[in-house]
Amino acid sequence: xxxxxxxxxxxxxxxxxxxxxxxxxxxxxxxxxxxxxxxxxxxxxxxxxxxxxxxxxxxxxxxxxxxxxxxxxxxxxxxxxxxxxxxxxxxxxxxxxxxxxxxxxxxxxxxxxxxxxxxxxxxxxxxxxxxxxxxxxxxxxxxxxxxxxxxxxxxxxxxxxxxxxxxxxxxxxxxxxxxxxxxxxxxxxxxxxxxxxxxxxxxxxxxxxxxxxxxxxxxxxxxxxxxxxxxxxxxxxxxxxxxxxxxxxxxxxxxxxxxxxxxxxxxxxxxxxxxxxxxxxxxxxxxxxxxxxxxxxxxxxxxxxxxxxxxxxxxxxxxxxxxxxxxxxxxxxxxxxxxxxxxxxxxxxxxxxxxxxxxxxxxxxxxxxxxxxxxxxxxxxxxxxxxxxxxxxxxxxxxxxxxxxxxxxxxxxxxxxxxxxxxxxxxxxxxxxxxxxxxxxxxxxxxxxxxxxxx
Amino acid sequence: xxxxxxxxxxxxxxxxxxxxxxxxxxxxxxxxxxxxxxxxxxxxxxxxxxxxxxxxxxxxxxxxxxxxxxxxxxxxxxxxxxxxxxxxxxxxxxxxxxxxxxxxxxxxxxxxxxxxxxxxxxxxxxxxxxxxxxxxxxxxxxxxxxxxxxxxxxxxxxxxxxxxxxxxxxxxxxxxxxxxxxxxxxxxxxxxxxxxxxxxxxxxxxxxxxxxxxxxxxxxxxxxxxxxxxxxxxxxxxxxxxxxxxxxxxxxxxxxxxxxxxxxxxxxxxxxxxxxxxxxxxxxxxxxxxxxxxxxxxxxxxxxxxxxxxxxxxxxxxxxxxxxxxxxxxxxxxxxxxxxxxxxxxxxxxxxxxxxxxxxxxxxxxxxxxxxxxxxxxxxxxxxxxxxxxxxxxxxxxxxxxxxxxxxxxxxxxxxxxxxxxxxxxxxxxxxxxxxxxxxxxxxxxxxxxxxxxx
Numbered sequence: 001x002x003x004x005x006x007x008x009x010x011x012x013x014x015x016x017x018x019x020x021x022x023x024x025x026x027x028x029x030x031x032x033x034x035x036x037x038x039x040x041x042x043x044x045x046x047x048x049x050x051x052x053x054x055x056x057x058x059x060x061x062x063x064x065x066x067x068x069x070x071x072x073x074x075x076x077x078x079x080x081x082x083x084x085x086x087x088x089x090x091x092x093x094x095x096x097x098x099x100x101x102x103x104x105x106x107x108x109x110x111x112x113x114x115x116x117x118x119x120x121x122x123x124x125x126x127x128x129x130x131x132x133x134x135x136x137x138x139x140x141x142x143x144x145x146x147x148x149x150x151x152x153x154x155x156x157x158x159x160x161x162x163x164x165x166x167x168x169x170x171x172x173x174x175x176x177x178x179x180x181x182x183x184x185x186x187x188x189x190x191x192x193x194x195x196x197x198x199x200x201x202x203x204x205x206x207x208x209x210x211x212x213x214x215x216x217x218x219x220x221x222x223x224x225x226x227x228x229x230x231x232x233x234x235x236x237x238x239x240x241x242x243x244x245x246x247x248x249x250x251x252x253x254x255x256x257x258x259x260x261x262x263x264x265x266x267x268x269x270x271x272x273x274x275x276x277x278x279x280x281x282x283x284x285x286x287x288x289x290x291x292x293x294x295x296x297x298x299x300x301x302x303x304x305x306x307x308x309x310x311x312x313x314x315x316x317x318x319x320x321x322x323x324x325x326x327x328x329x330x331x332x333x334x335x336x337x338x339x340x341x342x343x344x345x346x347x348x349x350x351x352x353x354x355x356x357x358x359x360x361x362x363x364x365x366x367x368x369x370x371x372x373x374x375x376x377x378x379x380x381x382x383x384x385x386x387x388x389x390x391x392x393x394x395x396x397x398x399x400x401x402x403x404x405x406x407x408x409x410x411x412x413x414x415x416x417x418x419x420x421x422x423x424x425x426x427x428x429x430x431x432x433x434x435x436x437x438x439x440x441x442x443x444x445x446x447x448x449x450x451x452x453x454x455x
Numbered sequence: 456x457x458x459x460x461x462x463x464x465x466x467x468x469x470x471x472x473x474x475x476x477x478x479x480x481x482x483x484x485x486x487x488x489x490x491x492x493x494x495x496x497x498x499x500x501x502x503x504x505x506x507x508x509x510x511x512x513x514x515x516x517x518x519x520x521x522x523x524x525x526x527x528x529x530x531x532x533x534x535x536x537x538x539x540x541x542x543x544x545x546x547x548x549x550x551x552x553x554x555x556x557x558x559x560x561x562x563x564x565x566x567x568x569x570x571x572x573x574x575x576x577x578x579x580x581x582x583x584x585x586x587x588x589x590x591x592x593x594x595x596x597x598x599x600x601x602x603x604x605x606x607x608x609x610x611x612x613x614x615x616x617x618x619x620x621x622x623x624x625x626x627x628x629x630x631x632x633x634x635x636x637x638x639x640x641x642x643x644x645x646x647x648x649x650x651x652x653x654x655x656x657x658x659x660x661x662x663x664x665x666x667x668x669x670x671x672x673x674x675x676x677x678x679x680x681x682x683x684x685x686x687x688x689x690x691x692x693x694x695x696x697x698x699x700x701x702x703x704x705x706x707x708x709x710x711x712x713x714x715x716x717x718x719x720x721x722x723x724x725x726x727x728x729x730x731x732x733x734x735x736x737x738x739x740x741x742x743x744x745x746x747x748x749x750x751x752x753x754x755x756x757x758x759x760x761x762x763x764x765x766x767x768x769x770x771x772x773x774x775x776x777x778x779x780x781x782x783x784x785x786x787x788x789x790x791x792x793x794x795x796x797x798x799x800x801x802x803x804x805x806x807x808x809x810x811x812x813x814x815x816x817x818x819x820x821x822x823x824x825x826x827x828x829x830x831x832x833x834x835x836x837x838x839x840x841x842x843x844x845x846x847x848x849x850x851x852x853x854x855x856x857x858x859x860x861x862x863x864x865x866x867x868x869x870x871x872x873x874x875x876x877x878x879x880x881x882x883x884x885x886x887x888x889x890x891x892x893x894x895x896x897x898x899x900x901x902x903x904x905x906x907x908x909x910x
Contacts, residue, residue, distance in 0.1 A: 001529055008458065074456055074832055085603075103558060105832040107871070147829040148540075167622075170874035173881055174828050373629050374602040377529055377560040416562070416871040419625035426628055 001084050001376070004246040006077035011069055014061040016237040018272045018345050019230065021060070021279040023352045026230075026344055027453045030306055030317035035450055038316045045216050046223045050120040054231040062234060068116045071148060075104040075111070076238065080246035085375040087395070094398035094405040095252055096391055099243040099270060100378070101412050106171070108381065108413030109266045110141030110226055113235035117224045118145035118153075128152040128221040130214045132182070132207035135161055135335025136168025137381075137413060138226030143177035153177040154221075156184065156210040159202035161335060167417050182207040189213050189312045204339055205325050209312035216314075227263025228309060228318070228343045236269025239410065244273050247408065254408035256287040256394050260386035261299065261357075262336045264290075264343030267387075270410040272345075275354065290350070290357045291390035293337045293365075295433040296329040298322065299350050299357035301440050306450040307341055319453040320347040326446030330433040332362050333421035334382035340443075358390055361432040365389045366425035369415070381413040382421055456539055456831070459701040461532035466524055469516040471692040473727045473800050474685065476515070476734040478807045481685075481799055482908045485761055485772035490905055493771045500671050501678045505575040509686040517689060523571045526603060530559045530566070531693065535701035540830040542850070549853035549860040550707055551846055554698040554725060555833070556867050561626070563836065563868030564721045565596030565681055568690035572679045573600035573608075583607040583676040585669045587637070587662035590616055590790025591623025592836075592868060593681030598632035608632040609676075611639065611665040614657035616790060622872050637662040644668050644767045659794055660780050664767035671769075682718025683764060683773070683798045691724025694865065699728050702863065709863035711742040711849050715841035716754065716812075717791045719745075719798035722842075725865040727800075730809065745805070745812045746845035748792045748820075750888040751784040753777065754805050754812035756895050761905040762796055774908040775802040781901025785888040787817050788876035789837035795898075813845055816887040820844045821880035824870070836868040837876055 019026060029038040043052045054062060064072075083096040101109035121129055129151055133139025139155040146153035155177050162169060162181040169179050182202045183190035189209040193200050208225075215223035225232060247253060257274050259267030271288045278285035290299055298321055307322035309315040322341040329338040342350075349355045362382070369385035371392075372378065380388065391409035398405035415422065424430050474481060484493040498507045509517060519527075538551040556564035576584055584606055588594025594610040601608035610632050617624060617636040624634050637657045638645040644664040648655050663680075670678035680687060702708060712729050714722030726743045733740035745754055753776055762777035764770040777796040784793040797805075804810045817837070824840035826847075827833065835843065846864035853860035870877065879885050 001525070003463065003528055005460075005462070007460070070456070073458055105834070144832060148832060166878065167871075167874040170878040170881075171834060174825060174834055174874070174877045176829055370629060374631055377599060377603060379560070379626060379629055414871075416622075416869075419622040419629070422629045423621065423625040426625075 002082040004080040004249045006242060006245060008073050008077070010245060011072055011076050012064065012238050012241040013069070014063055015234045016241060016273050016276060017057060017060055017062055017234050019058045021276060022345065022348055023279065024348065026348060027319040030450065032308060032313055032316055035317065046212065048120045048124045048126055048222055050124070051117060051231050054234055055229060065119065068119050071115045072238065077242050078103055080243055082250060083376055086372060089371060089375045090392060090395050090399065092395040092399040093402065094395040094407055096395055097247065097250065097252070097408045098411045099239055099408070101239060102378065102380065102414035106137070106141040106144045107416060108137045108141065109236060109239060109269065110138045111144060112238055112269065113226070113232045113265065114141035114145035116235050118142065118149045118151050121222055122149040122151050126151065126220065126222045128154065128218065129224050130154045130156070130211040130221060131224045131226065132204060132211045133157050134204045134338055136165055136172070136417070137336050139179070140168055140171045142224055143172040143175035146177060147175040154214065155179045156182040156207040158182055158204060158207050159200065160331065165417065182210050184210060186210070187213045203311060203328055205311035208310035209314050212310065212314045227265040227339070228341060230345060232265045233268040233343050233345055236265045237273055239269040240271060240273030243270060243408065252406045254286045255406045256289055258289045258291060258387050258390040258394065258407065258409040260337060260383050260410070260412065261290040261292045261342060262383060263339045263341070264346040266410055266412040268343055268346050285354060288355045289390050290355055291386040292357060292359055293332050293334055293386060294359040294361050295332045296323065296338050297359040297435070298340065298342050300359040303444050303447065304347060304351055305447055305453055307447050309341060317448065317450060318344050320344045321350065322447055323440070324443040324446035327443040332433065333418060334362065334386060336383040337386065360386055360389050363425070363430050363432050366422065366430060368392055370422070370425070379415045380411055381415045382418055384412045387411065457537040459535040459704045461697060461700060463528050463532070465700060466527055466531050467519065467693050467696040468524070469518050470689045471696060471728050471731060472512060472515055472517055472689050474513045476731060477800065477803055478734065479803065481803060482774040485905065487763060487768055487771055490772065501667065503575045503579045503581055503677055505579070506572060506686050509689055510684060520574065523574050526570045527693065532697050533558055535698055537705060538831055541827060544826060544830045545847065545850050545854065547850040547854040548857065549850040549862055551850055552702065552705065552707070552863045553866045554694060554863070556694060557833065557835065557869035561592070561596040561599045562871065563592045563596065564691060564694060564724065565593045566599060567693050567724070568681070568687045568720065569596035569600035571690050573597065573604045573606050576677055577604040577606050581606065581675065581677045583609065583673065584679050585609045585611070585666040585676060586679045586681065587659060587666045588612050589659045589793055591620055591627070591872070592791055594634070595623055595626045597679055598627040598630040601632060602630040609669065610634045611637040611662040613637055613659060613662050614655065615786065620872065637665050639665060641665070642668045658766060658783055660766035663765035664769050667765065667769045682720040682794070683796060685800060687720045688723040688798050688800055691720045692728055694721070694724040695726060695728030698725060698863065707861045709741050710861050711744055713744045713746060713842050713845040713849065713862065713864040715792060715838050715867065716745040716747045716797060717838060718794045718796070719801040721865055721867040723798055723801050740809060743810045744845050745810055746841040747812060747814055748787050748789055748841065749814040749816050750787045751778065751793050752814040752890070753795065753797050755814040758899050758902065759802060759806055760902055760908055762902050764796060772903065772905060773799050775799050776805065777902055778895070779898040779901035782898040787888065788873060789817065789841060791838040792841065815841055815844050818880070818885050818887050821877065821885060823847055825877070825880070834870045835866055836870045837873055839867045842866065
């Protein structure tokens, strides 16, 4: 076990923006009502001005405000480990590294964007922020940030998680947030679903609709999104920028970078800084591998086109790979990966062949998480365990080929609130899920009919 | 928020042993059966040889084996923070620092002794280790250590916690340990209780009896204790030794050091290194404040004398302050503080007036933990929140007196597995507990009749 640590001075001073380095221009977002190109001003009722600017900027480097860097210091720089014990357990010639984001107070990488989003809102006089949350990682990160900057946080939590994961809800409430089960009676979108289906377990897309509607209905309130959009990916690049320095300290360079993909922000935040030079100069790139659940295989089996991030279609149409905003993934424990779409920048780099994708079943993922706990010591989130499993497959392939390989994967958060899932795995009670082509086709039918991306 | 970090080279190379610096010789332990002075050899069926040596050594500095230091590197050195946000929330002139042990994989300081204990067992060929656990912090730390050194771990978990805190049990099982609810059918001590009281919720003292009996009954098995004894306190001094260096970096010296006391190992591990020079040279000492629960006020209301660490009386008689091994504390959420005795070294320093004690109610403790979460960001364990509350009382006293004061407290672990307790607090469902003098008297009656300590 080797650990590579940076000093606080080495927390990046700028976030890295991949937009100017993409192999093609990012297609515009479309207005949800008119389907015309979305203008920055269209987002003003939803997001603070600085965040909108960051969503559209094509500057390569965006300065991190001093107050944000100061707050990052609560837990950053995060450690990068070489997983020597895991390597021995796998008997592989590969060298495996992981960047560990689980040391933040809310326990995952989500704090990296929660802090700047709340900071910009506070600076612009916004008093209240709404958001959606599935498993609760994003909601708790935003609640944490809200408590630090005295901004009220209202979370719409998918009903199924609200009932099954009371600890995450308690965590948000301990930080002072208010948490409503979605669908709720608080919004039109929620009430409509409840009228049709009083026992609806909710979905992430619906919770986004509720949070957006709430934000649009109040002058003092804005909305905060936990993944997918450019500004979120931008904030998450602190992960990869630190990891690059740490890999340099190790003397190794990654042949392959692996991350798990839900909306794509943790994955992109780690991977994009490792792609920057190659994209900008047309030079060599490491392989970039996205690990996603077989129950929600957006990159592997989705369609590239325009789709809303939410079910009610209140959010802008994003150019992305999607399974359709009407897709309801099976109840896998990696709740953070149950999203029908992905970050537009990531999707574009997948279209251009720079990013590979691989879909994984949850039993193989949990088997790997248990091996990791018993070798490296950390009990990790089921989401992160997808990245781990992808990395282990690479290490086993290196063993089979008897070749050298340096693998870096993103460990996005701890699994302290997921122990019931580990219990289910150890007791043999976890299900794997396969989607038929028919199910995928039906789900893709829920994508709106727009012009193809880029036309 | 300021953070003081050390490099891995600054992990101590030696543990600090307070024995040679005590103001009087530590009275001998007594054999549980004969009440004669306990000889090191009497412990050989229970503990590995190196641990026994450490229990009795009067060397001031004990070398930390390289393998243990290497394993410490998984999460050590731990950070020391200046709680500037909390200071502002309290509007106090005091400067508050805390040493944070919650970053270890099992989430508390317990890993500091679990690692060397399992290491010495492994080195001496022991294949299996038993232990007791209440809330589960110690059991999970030992399970973690067992998984790293390939030593089987069998945990006797107090039935009440086993039923109410499945996450901690799942955590131990994820690391590969076997966990039995105590009282169990696996031991004579357990069966006797079950025969009398089939629904017994168990107690820490009984779980120790079961774990000891199990260890004594098998040649390949030893016992590991999570607190109280000298070797455990010794291992925990890494906390205070690191904190001393970090306080030097800050340019401040603590006027008062505060810790929570269950069995006393986390408290002593932090405090003893700050007392070392003063004790050795008769110089000035900082004030040393022990925060304990009003529901289990061992130092505040116990009696100094000989008592067993366990209910069945299998463990040696220790010279300590005790409420009587038959004492069953009220079901407060700080499960790690529900122990009838305390570390003999700590008790001696309390007798000599070097350590103050203060008993706290759980509502005031949780109120403080919530204020801390909303200012410093971390959601901490109810045990640690006792230390926090003691520190805040000191800071408020400094404000009232309008005086400078530097306060250091020990933050022994995170509260990720205690969120149901936070929920109960926020909903106004937490009880405070007062013990009448009559209850204390009755409980002290369960102390065995031995010669007074030191005679």
